[in-house]
Amino acid sequence: MSVDDGLQVLDARKHPALVVHQEDPLNAGTPPELARQSFLTPQAHFFVRNHGSVPHVSEYRYSLSVTGMVQSPLKLTLSELREEFHAATVMATLQCAGHRRRELATIQPIPGEIPWGAEAIGNALWTGVPLREVLLAVGIQGEAKHVAFCGLDEISRSGERFGFGGSMAPLNPASTRSA
DSSP: OOGGGGGGGSOTTSOTTSEEEETTTTEEEOOHHHHTTOSSOOGGGSOBOOSSBOOOOOTTTOEEEEOSSBSSOEEEEHHHHHHHSOOEEEEEEEEOTTTTHHHHHTTSOOTTSOOOOSOSEEEEEEEEOOHHHHHHHHOBOTTOOEEEEEOOOEEEETTEEEEOOEEEEEHHHHTSTTO
């Protein structure tokens, strides 16, 4: 299947007008005419950005581990996380770091990267347990400066598979009420 036929690879919950840049892993953006329909981006219109395969995770077998420079390491199942902590909803904009890369590439080529236009951005209401609450539960040690996140994503490069999902945030913003 070519990218021109790529609408067939979209999840049935996604709008068929999304611009498919890549099938595997799936990367598709919200065309501006869909984005302008509502300030909050409906889930069906929200862009899809993947660097590798989407992990299939069982909500019954998944667990969250919080370790490192903490006073009380924690391991929680998804149901324990939901039961022991209060959820919060925030409105936020999510944007791919490559948003509008196509314009940059007109100045200097960016080989091997998806040429995103203005379609890799969306506004949504996000609901979940605030990071701050989990950090308070484990007790951060005084010398800790950052929070590191590890995902379950995997990518393939040169015939090898390895973990991809991960990032880091300074501890001060991560422990504020809005985090």
